[in-house]
Amino acid sequence: MRAASISLLASLALSGLATASKHGKANCAVDETIVAHTGTPVGKVEVHDNVTMYISKPDKDRKKPDAAVLYLTDVFGIELDQNKLLADSFARAGYLTIAPDLFNGDPALQDINIPGFNTTAFIARHGPEVTDAPIAATILYLRNVLGIKRIGVTGYCFGGRYSFRFVAEGGGADVAFAAHPSLLDNTEILAIKAPAAIAAAQTDSMMLPARRAEIETLLPTTGQPYQVNLYSGTSHGFGVRVNVSVPAQKFGKEGAFLQAVRWFDNFL
Numbered sequence: 566m567r568a569a570s571i572s573l574l575a576s577l578a579l580s581g582l583a584t585a586s587k588h589g590k591a592n593c594a595v596d597e598t599i600v601a602h603t604g605t606p607v608g609k610v611e612v613h614d615n616v617t618m619y620i621s622k623p624d625k626d627r628k629k630p631d632a633a634v635l636y637l638t639d640v641f642g643i644e645l646d647q648n649k650l651l652a653d654s655f656a657r658a659g660y661l662t663i664a665p666d667l668f669n670g671d672p673a674l675q676d677i678n679i680p681g682f683n684t685t686a687f688i689a690r691h692g693p694e695v696t697d698a699p700i701a702a703t704i705l706y707l708r709n710v711l712g713i714k715r716i717g718v719t720g721y722c723f724g725g726r727y728s729f730r731f732v733a734e735g736g737g738a739d740v741a742f743a744a745h746p747s748l749l750d751n752t753e754i755l756a757i758k759a760p761a762a763i764a765a766a767q768t769d770s771m772m773l774p775a776r777r778a779e780i781e782t783l784l785p786t787t788g789q790p791y792q793v794n795l796y797s798g799t800s801h802g803f804g805v806r807v808n809v810s811v812p813a814q815k816f817g818k819e820g821a822f823l824q825a826v827r828w829f830d831n832f833l
C-alpha cells in the first residue's frame with residue numbers, strides 16, 4: 566500500500582519533470598484535444614423548429630446518453646468560431662451540445678462592454694421577450710425530438726443571464742453555468758430552482774467586485790447548490806475569447822470550461 570503510493574508519487578514527480586521540461590513548470594496538463602482554442606469547428610448548422618442551431622455531437626460514447634448541453638452564446642452569436650469551438654469542446658467532453666442562434670441572424674459586431682457600442686439599442690432589440698423564444702424552442706427540440714431528459718445550460722456574457730432564466734420554475738433546463746454573465750438581475754438569481762455556477766473575471770465592467778459580492782450573498786438564499794469562481798488575470802469574455810499566448814488568460818478559459826464540465830458531470 567505504502568510502497569504503491571510512494572511509487573505513484575515517484576511517477577507523478579517524473580511526469581512533473583517531463584512536463585517541466587516542456588512548459589517551464591510542472592502543470593496538471595489539460596488535454597488540448599478536449600479544450601480547442603483554434604482550428605476548424607466540427608459541428609453542423611441546422612434549422613429546427615425555425616431556429617438556427619449549431620449542433621456538435623460527441624464522436625465517442627456520450628458521457629450521459631440522455632443528457633445534453635445547451636450553449637448560449639455571447640453577443641457574437643454562433644457566427645463566432647470561438648463559440649463553435651467551445652461547443653465542440655463540450656461535445657468532446659461527452660455531451661451532445663446545441664447552440665441556438667439567439668439573435669435571429671443579428672449578432673453584435675462589438676462586445677457590449679466596449680465604450681461606443683450602443684448597448685441600449687442592442688439590448689432593446691434583444692430583450693428576453695425575443696431571446697427566450699429560440700432558447701425555449703431548442704429545449705423542446707432536445708426533449709421532444711432528440712429524447713434528451715436532462716439539460717445543462719452554459720451561457721457566456723449575454724447568454725449567461727439566460728442560463729439562470731432557464732433554470733427558473735418551468736424553464737426546462739436542469740443545471741446552470743454562466744461565465745461572466747451580463748445584465749443578470751436579482752429576481753433572476755432568486756428564481757433559480759437548480760444548481761447554478763459562475764465563472765467570474767478579475768476585470769469586468771458588467772460585474773464589478775461589489776456586484777459579484779451581491780450575487781454571492783443572493784445565491785445561498787436560493788437553497789440551491791452554487792459555485793462562484795474568480796479567475797485572476799482575466800477580463801470579461803474570457804470564457805470564450807482569450808489571447809492564448811497569455812498564460813493567465815488561457816488558464817482562465819480552460820478553468821471556466823473545466824468548471825462547467827465538472828458541474829454538469831456532477832449535477833446532470
Ligand SMILES: *[C@@H]1O[C@H](CO)[C@@H](O)[C@H](O)[C@H]1NC(C)=O
Pocket residue numbers: 615669
Ligand atoms: C421564423 O422565424 C422568423 C424570424 O424570427 C420569423 O420572422 C418567422 O415568422 C418565423 N416563421 C415561423 C413559421 O414561425
Ligand SMILES: *[C@@H]1O[C@H](CO)[C@@H](O)[C@H](O)[C@H]1NC(C)=O
Pocket residue numbers: 683685686689
Ligand atoms: C443608442 O440607442 C438608443 C435607442 O435606439 C438611442 O436612443 C440613442 O440615441 C443611441 N445612443 C447613441 C450614443 O447613439
Ligand SMILES: *[C@@H]1O[C@H](CO)[C@@H](O)[C@H](O)[C@H]1NC(C)=O
Pocket residue numbers: 808809810811
Ligand atoms: C497576445 O499576447 C501576446 C503576448 O503578450 C502579444 O504579443 C500579442 O500581441 C497578443 N495578441 C493580441 C491579438 O492581442
